[in-house]
Amino acid sequence: MSNLLLKTLSLTAATAVLGSPALAGPTYESASGGSFTFYGHLNPSFLSVDDGVNDYSDAADNSSSPSRIGFYLRQPLGQNTFQFNFETGLSLRGTSDLSQGTDPNWVDWDRTDIRKVDFSLSGNYGTFSAGQGSMAADGAAFADLSGTDLAASASVEDLASSFELTTTAGALSGISIGDAFPTFDGGRLGRVRYDTVSLNGFTLSASYGTDILTVGDEDEAYDVAVRYGKQFGDVKIDGALAVTWNDNAGATADTRDTVASLSAMHSSGFNAAISYGDRDTTGNYGYIKLGYTADLFAIGSTAVSVDYYTGDDLVSAGSESESYGVALVQNIDDANMETYLGYREYSYEDSSTTTYNDLKAVIFGARWKF
Template identity: 55%
Template sequence: MNKRLAFNASAAALATAIASPAFAGPTYENDTGGSFTWYGQLNPSFQSYDDGANTYDRLVDNAGSNSRIGFRLKQAFGENTLLFKFETALGFRQSDGVDQGSTGDSLSWDRTNIRHVDLQFDTASYGTFSAGQGSMASDGISGSDRSGTGVVAGVATADSAGGYAFRTSAGALSGVDVSDAFTDYDGGRLGRVRYDTENYNGFVFSASYGTDILKTSNDRETYDIAVSYNNENMGDFALDAALGAAWTEETGTADKRDIVGSVAVEHTPTGLSLAVAAGERDIAGSYAYAKLGYTANWTSLGSTSFSVDYYDGSDMVSAGDSAQSWGVAAVQKIDNYNVEAYLAYREYDYDDVSTTYSDSSVIMAGARWKF
């Protein structure tokens, strides 16, 4: 597919999303405090990746916030609430799942696309107990962000082009993919049991134990703990923060421990924001990340957001290697249609002690429509 055709197809997908009627999934309620709500989103994107020698244009699903559908059931029992959540990705071709040699299947669903099959019991006095496929306690702790551009730019810098291989300076494709060199050590989702405390003046403490129930012949076990903080009323400022640690054991691989934290602060009168994150794996590398954002209300459509960010990592693939990435992004909300249209550019720079690699870059243009 040439770039003009790919761009036109992406524009058509964006126009379709914007032209679609705005609605949220309906909520059905019973007479005993119960409800059913369904929801979802579509996030098509045009991806153009330049590996320093060739450019590859793809129509993809944005892996940073993939297309999905789900429903929630809620039933009150006095002061307590029982909740059930089912959510699955739709199985469209992901932006981090294509590479120089393959575009993969346009649509391919299997059980690993299931995101949540989650039962929760939310008590009035003792916190929340969860069981099933869902977020570990450390899921999302690297992603504190108040910039408004998180749909296409964030600490998970490999989401835009993680499957592509770096080229060596001699022009050959290497065995190092973007996702190998750029990672955030975030917790993710597993089949798990989890406990979250009540909110104590903005603080919530969490712990979980999980295993990968969606993959066959897998004995991975992960234990983690986390603490998060949110305060929207700090005078002219709002603050989000999170810190967590995870321990993972799996036959055939070395045990590992990840420590990750992030903080985001916004000056609400001006719309300026700053986010920072850092993470370390005891048997591998570490990284630091910073993002500056700005949000304004320039049009009646909705808020307009911009950001610039920088990622610096080391020892991710091999001892002594280095990985840097910077990116810029713009997101325009269209409130009446629950749409966020975006355009982003990112560069990747990776080197190790024995090889020099060409810099690469990616453009992402698309829209997320929530329903």
């Protein structure tokens, strides 16, 4: 493990150069009250993986928050507000693209990298949305006030999703980290969606969508979600619960996914987060994180956390998945930048006679927002 950490830290300077900000995110306003806002971020990182047989090290975009650009157009219409949001990933190779047998191109953009082409109308009745964008359940598994989600979140697979577990005999198992450590969180589709206004901290959402960016994909999904956020004295609460029904057009069975998450932050800086996910045709998982945030340096807050993930029956009946991680994030406020360092270990076993090596990963990187 020490060799992985040393390799990662040795590339700190190179990562910083790759992420050096060159753009600002201005907002332009019109005489009619409309506005145009440009935004985005760069999130270069360096990943080192030890699969129990070999070590792998490479630079990549951090898949927990891929680099992107986008803009908002907003226009008041009486008591309502019309908004158009376009956003695309930069399609830099991500940490989740790397594996033992692949060396992806640095840039390989196609239309599936379009994240949002979203039209919405908001008023005192709520918000109606249509176009490519987030389903109601998107993000419901990730309520997290720790400030360390760039290096450690309930989506533990992001760090090394395509890497395969190795057997103790030294062979690739065919079971990827993504297979063994899912979250069942909602995603982005071509959809119609409705969100209520906040009702004493609660927001209800519902959507129906299909993948309009992948040729030949006729799967459909519909979901409902409830989110909650409120401050109670010294404690801030954030949570979500969502259910997604996936109607799969092919031979794959239809599924129902249920996810929930809850996070709390005390004014002292201590915080906690929990997450749960279940797929009716496979298994379930639980996730817990404990963290602390403090203003240790004048440049910005420092956040640290430890977390643990456990899953049952996610690959096959009787399989068990476990992962733990530690993370450090340092904010640099004047540069709109977060630097981060994370370590994660994955363990897996099943009812077969095969035994598997633990997989270890270290990530170092920086995200600049503009």
